[in-house]
Amino acid sequence: MRPIWKGSISFSLITIPIALYPASRREEVSFRLLRSSDLSPVNYKRVAETDGKEVPWDKIVKGYEYEKGKFVVLKDEDFRRVDVEATQTIDIIDFVKLEEINPIFFDKPYFLVPQKAGTKAYALLRDALRKTGRVGIAKVVIKSRQHLAAIKPQNNALVLELMHFADELIKPGNLNIPASLDVGTRELEMATDLVERMTDAWDPEKYTDDYRSALMNLIQKKVEHGGKTPPEGPTQKKKKPSNVIDLVSVLQESLDQSHAAAHTGKTTKSPSRKHKTKKAA
Known part of the structure; x- marks a missing residue:
C-alpha cells in the first residue's frame, strides 16, 4: 500500500x-447507466440550463450563488489568494x-x-x-x-x-425530537432490563453488510445464468406494522424473546418491529 x-x-x-x-x-457496489436495447454505456453531457446547449470545458467557470439566481465568478487567482x-x-x-x-x-x-x-x-x-x-x-x-x-x-x-x-455540524433544534417525557417507572425498568440482557462485548467482526453481500450474490448468479434473473427461492413474508399503544406488552414480549434466546444459546435478535408505539400506556 x-x-x-x-x-x-x-x-x-x-x-x-x-x-x-x-x-x-x-465497500460500495458501483453501476453504469446503459441503453436497454444494446447495453451501450450512457455518458453525461454538460448543458446550460437556459438553452439546453452543450458547454465545452474551456467555457466553464466556477461561480458561487450568493442569492437565488445570482452568482459571483471565482477565478484561479481568487482561490490562490485564500x-x-x-x-x-x-x-x-x-x-x-x-x-x-x-x-x-x-x-x-x-x-x-x-x-x-x-x-x-x-x-x-x-x-x-x-x-x-x-x-x-x-x-x-x-x-x-x-x-x-x-x-x-x-x-x-x-x-x-x-x-x-x-x-459543519447541523444542530437538531429544528427536528421533531421529544423533550423529557414521563415514560413511567415500570416501562423504564423493563427497557433497562432489556438493554442489560442484550448487552454484549464489542466485536466488530460480527457486524457485516448484509445488503451488499446479498446484492453481490445476486449479481454472481445473474452472471452464471447469462444475465438472466435466477429463480427466486422462498422468502419470508414481511409483517405489517400495527398501531399498538401498549408499550408494556411490547417490552414484555421483547424480554421474553431475549430470555428464550439466552436459554437456547442462540444470538438475541432485535425486538419485534410489528408494534408501532404511539404513546406509553
Whole structure:
C-alpha cells in the first residue's frame, strides 16, 4: 500500500516524520447507466440550463450563488489568494481528554506510520497519549483543504482521525425530537432490563453488510445464468406494522424473546418491529 501523504507531526519543539495510510474503505457496489436495447454505456453531457446547449470545458467557470439566481465568478487567482499554506505538517494545537469529544465530530481515520529517525519519538507520543488518556487536536492540509484532526493511540499505532469543524455540524433544534417525557417507572425498568440482557462485548467482526453481500450474490448468479434473473427461492413474508399503544406488552414480549434466546444459546435478535408505539400506556 502506498501512502497518500507524507509529512510530520509537530508539537512544541518535537517533530516526527510520518506517512499517512488509509485506515478504512467504502465497500460500495458501483453501476453504469446503459441503453436497454444494446447495453451501450450512457455518458453525461454538460448543458446550460437556459438553452439546453452543450458547454465545452474551456467555457466553464466556477461561480458561487450568493442569492437565488445570482452568482459571483471565482477565478484561479481568487482561490490562490485564500489558499491555506500546505506545510506538510500535522500541527498539534492542544491535548484534550478523549471522553470530552462528542463522537459526532469524528469523520475518517488514517494510520500514521513513522519514517526513519522518527520511530522513538513516535512511540513516545503514542505511549504518552495512552497513559494520559489524551488525544492531540491538530490542523493539517491534505489535497489543498485544511482539516481538523485528532491523533489517537490505537494498539501500537497512532491514528489520525479527520474531524468536522463545529460549524459543519447541523444542530437538531429544528427536528421533531421529544423533550423529557414521563415514560413511567415500570416501562423504564423493563427497557433497562432489556438493554442489560442484550448487552454484549464489542466485536466488530460480527457486524457485516448484509445488503451488499446479498446484492453481490445476486449479481454472481445473474452472471452464471447469462444475465438472466435466477429463480427466486422462498422468502419470508414481511409483517405489517400495527398501531399498538401498549408499550408494556411490547417490552414484555421483547424480554421474553431475549430470555428464550439466552436459554437456547442462540444470538438475541432485535425486538419485534410489528408494534408501532404511539404513546406509553
